[in-house]
Amino acid sequence: MSSEHPQKETHHQQHDKSSVPDNYVTHTLKQHPPLPPFQWRNWRTEITWIPLVLLVSTPLIAAIGACYTPLRWQTALFSVFYYYVTGMGITAGYHRQWSHRSYTAALPLQYALAMAGAGACQGSIKWWSRNHRAHHRYTDTPLDPYNATDGFYHSHIGWLLVKPRIKPGFADIQDLSKDEVVRWQLRWYLTLTLVMGFALPTAVPWLAWGDAQGGYVYAAVMRLVFVHHSTFCVNSLAHWLGAASFDDKHSPRDHLLTALVSIGEGYHNFHHQFPADYRNAIHWYQYDPTKWFIAACEALGLAHQLRRFGENEVRKGAWSMKVKEMRREQEGLVWPSASEELPVVGWEEFQEQARTPARTLVLVAGFIHDLAPFLDAHPGGRALLATMAGKDATTAFFGGIYDHSNAAHNLLAMHRVAVLHGGCAHAADEKFVPPAQRLRIVCHDE
Template sequence: MAETKHISEQPITLHNWYKHVEWINTTLILIIPLLGCVAACYTPLRLATAAWTVLYYFWTGLGITAGYHRLWAHRCYEASLPLRIFLACVGGGAVQGSIRWWSRGHRAHHRWTDTIKDPYSVRKGLWYSHFMWMVLKQNPKHRGRTDVSDLDEDPVVVWQHRNYGLFILMFGMIFPMLVAGLGWGDWKGGLVYAGILRFGFVQQATFCVNSLAHWLGEQPFDDRNSPRDHVITAFVTLGEGYHNFHHEFPSDYRNAIEWWQYDPTKWSIWVWKQLGLAYNLKQFRANEIEKGRLQQLQKKVDQKRAQLDWGIPLDQLPVVAWDDFLAETQTTGKALTVIAGVIHDVTDFIKEHPGGKAMISSAIGKDATALFNGGVYTHSNAAHNLLSTMRVGVVRGGGEVEIWREREKPMKH
């Protein structure tokens, strides 16, 4: 009997499309936020509610970036119990899954980046990595394995995971509504703006790390995989946009290492340390970071170098005897000269020589090493580079002087 294919392996049709959909995720990240947009059309936005929405946006955003991501998924620092509880609560208010679920997927993403086992691989498409991986059912056999046993030992993580549905209701919608309602009487605005629309925007901001941060920007540390650095992504994601650095040095509590780079998550963790709420902040050694940066720069230099004409490599040039060099110069009419044991054809360059025709013509059929390297004029680096494109051969035994010495040896006995 043929094995039944998983729904993800079956084409989407008009008759089975609903079977492909993860309805709980779709409801939380698409349907409810869209209903919130409709409700906003009938709900005036008060100034106090707008301010509270922005503040709570940052709180819940930090719950993901500083909590779910840097504290639990990567263990970039350690946090006191009050801070862990706070981050678990506001992180739950971002409505992106429990700490355990989120961290398991993120660790798989790092371990299996850009492969079929990467849960939100950008190789499957920008929109897939942004949110479609949650909207559509995934094949369990492609699920990359990771270890989250350390999270099972954290009572805060276990507590939040077991009660995550309550966290969505309480910190996703009820708490922001209570603050606005009890604070200034805007119950509906608190629910619509500080609740539903706020967590919708936080979701989309976080999703940009999975999509935009693998598509837009530069790769200053490594280009073997897709992660990239860009200030736009950093601005949208509370500093998570320096993703190329993060994938190279995931245990560093910073995403931005330069003082001028935008990383409010890093700044928050640092402030918490000063307050005694966070400790053991991890930083990769500057030496290793600079080695990675230098290696990537060297790779880019090598790639650019390969596109330029540096002349025929020396080991690919024919080896020519000195007498044959002289004979070819005299019989072919070519303007050949030897510099540092390498034969150069300067026929087409004589008229363009900045020093005039006479000087370069005097070197034809001769060893012009001393002439070129300071005997008459110390040539520039550009001149050396241009000369390399005129290589046509290598003199056997070196230059003219070496050959004279070799020929005179028998005469001394």
């Protein structure tokens, strides 16, 4: 769907240890400044015509053709089936086999996936995988060919229609250059695209149940429109809709809707964190037919060396995001004053202040609390609290009269007004720290 981009620089040239920049993206942009923004006055030379013609003509042909072509049930079923065949050519083939080497397909399966991928009309394996590896390496930067930070339209389809303003960042594709299947597909790509993308899906309904026109409109053209935008959603929708389940450093997100429209590629946050894993969805209930297909091929002896990222690291990523969410929730809560923020008073001063009619000062675990605002709300009655004014109620609070709940301990701490000189409990004592505060999340530098 686009011309090949020869990889002129070598891996060693790009990674000369004697001149490694502090930031490769910034360094590259200084060395190769972006082209000027797209201008309509130069549209004839700025547009990439092959993708434009293909991506504009197919929806028009499908829409007009559907108005004049009855949809037979056999053709409908075959169109859906062929959508999955060519879609798997991209997801199981281009993406998980060649871009990420997340598993090793047997040679017959590799040829089948290469042909199916050609039927999706999205460029050769080499071109597609080179861009995708750059996307992973430079996610959300100008060197990402379908940079999501440039907007939904750009990442979905815009990057294909206009010549790139910045050359995609370096990605090592030496393995693809040596791959016999990749080389074979590249050599026969145009023929494979025409046969697998248009001739075969037209011929099967024609020869099997006499519906050549329906085969062309629905199984060839309309199916191709769905395959295109199904795949494009992984670059756009999957960076916009959903949750950052494993990391929030970059834009990829996990969402069932994206998985449904992309043959299982919608758990994109997981994928960007663990790209070498043959799965996108790690739970049995998550929709990932590409994962199921690869697993079935393994059972049939057509795939092996299925790579799974370590369970401990996967769980660590999920745990980190849960902790971040709890930290954000924690920051919205009001916490009791720390001991160093409170005045320190002696016993005599405590006694004197406790005799003030407007205050009901009670000592618990070394902290002086003013319980006057809580007298009428106390479940045990205000009289009980009043009798403890000016006294050490630590034993009474922790079981002597009533073994108070965690909620009561948390609430009590919110009424702290001072620290008794020499009377503060040891910080390790559970009576000193309210239950909720014991679980409070702190950063490593706090």
